[in-house]
Amino acid sequence: MSTRIEQIFAKGRPAFVAYIMGGDPDLATAQDVMNALPGAGVDIIELGFPFTDPMADGPVIEDAGIRARKAGTTLASVIGMARTFRETDQSTPIILMGYANPVYHMGYEAFSELASKAGVDGAIIVDLPPEEDGPLREAMDSKGMSLIRLATPTTDAKRLPKVVSGSSGFVYYVSMNGVTGGALASGGSVREQVARVKHASKLPVVVGFGVRTPERAAEIARDADGVVVGTAIVQALHQDGKDAALALVRSLSDATHTAK
């Protein structure tokens, strides 16, 4: 039996991964957006949960987290969004993304239990590097969930095998040094970087950070197994509303799917 994540990559076309912040600007609106993402071509949903001190995020995602927290959003209520989503969609993988402290505070076992029952497929915890993710990995493994690791331009050849060996589901390649949305896409090919990761791992490689436009998404999708866009979608939702955000998602997913 293959997992929901494996089924996405078995389709043989680049996957489009969309990030939204859970509970931004409130749970009901965020739920509407989330439920509409698969219809706009999204293959995998990265669902952020807010934290007061998002050290790896730029101002757009940080502000989204502030709005979500003001609306009373917690890790538990974001997991609740996943549960609601699963009532109508059983095939789109959901990956929770955020920082360690809310998860640690809930307890790694309790988190894994709650998230797996809600139909969550995996998690990306930005500040749990391989040196620190063991206890959460064990707890998630026991529930059949994937803890997805990040590889970055600073992850050198010596370190890369160690980083990717413990990942499951896919490897998230952070295409630049910096915070989310913090810099314009550097342009050019990510082929060499993706090849470097693929040489070390059999898992699909998904590329994110600094991708804002359909053109750039297509460029990356030619070399990678998937593309992640977060900041541009969060910004569109905040500034122009749900319809504008979903229109952007549609253009990004079309560009990604037809890139090869």
Place this chain on the structure above:
Amino acid sequence: MDKPTTNETWPDERGRFGDYGGRFVAETLMPPILELEAAYAEAKVDPAFQAELDYFMTHYVGRPSPLYFAERLTEHAAKETGSAAKIYFKRDELNHTGAHKINNCMGQLLLAKRMGKKRIIAETGAGQHGVATATVAARLGMECIVYMGATDIVRQKPNVFRMRLLGAEVRAVHSGTATLKDAMNEALRDWVTNVAETFYCIGTVAGPHPYPVMVRDFQAVIGHEAKAQIMEAEGRLPDALVACIGGGSNAMGLFHAFVPDTNVRLIGVEAAGRGVKSGLHAASLTGGTPGILHGNRTYLLQDENGQIADAHSISAGLDYPGIGPEHAWLHDKGRAEYVSATDDEALEHFQLCAKLEGILPALEPSHAIPRTLDIAKELGSDGLIIMNMCGRGDKDVFTIADALGEDIAAGTDG
């Protein structure tokens, strides 16, 4: 067997003090952190590095700092109870730049030089670490960028100007509570963006390994000197050490050499703000629970959902919702005691110290004075206490004038 009876075997190779510490950072920062750990391990045992550090500590920083018998404060303590322990101040406020912070900056920036890094970033709360970093960066010819919360920029104006005079760029941080923790977030964001050429000079015994142990080692000179000085002055070890705690670097610096001496009480004083029960405080050990922030697992002020709570203290240097992981460990093991003092107590004892000893203490060590007096009374005349006077109060005169309802802004004294 996990009792801290020696002071060289911990933290372990993963940077853990028991359950605390570690390296909770984004993958982008793991390689530079491992590089830093290796470079520090090499430098630590290199006599040439140690000789260069010693030279600067003596001729530039002005070490050793005196151990001073605070006779009138001791008499004051004895007034109520009839007898009080002798109170000594370890005078780290006499260092170049006016606080203990420069001990660590000197060490880290010489390490940065050795690693070939020319761009220095730092976070600062009270501005003392920022001033010390800017000072050493100027001396070593390095570029220096200091992140400082917008709230702290207002309450520490003299230090902001000082940093600019020293050639540093001070970047205001408006996110979150616009205080020390937000400055640290912003410095981490800078580091992750400019990772190749940048050295992050963390100002306290917190952050990802190796920072807590490295900063402790550079600050440990305080306790090593104090130990020799008290032996010379009194012929015996003290009964208690007292130091204020924000992140905990001056306290760890004083405590470290004495940790194996289990008869010496180690007492850390956290900032109770308007009272621990008021919720407006910065006492992470007294009022917090374990969690993960800024690269380490330690005690944090947080809510029931793991969101970091706002800290409050009149002292910008103590206004931080966490504490160094080694303190968390010493606390759990019962080797050190952690108490607290309020904003009002700090203000009152700032004035007392100024009038009795002719020393303007910084607001940070002003928190340590009331608890030092308590211990002095408790121990009686046979007792001996060393309090770390870790900074001078010149930087705080605007805050203190404001709290006392006096207007000392420029131009009003004509």
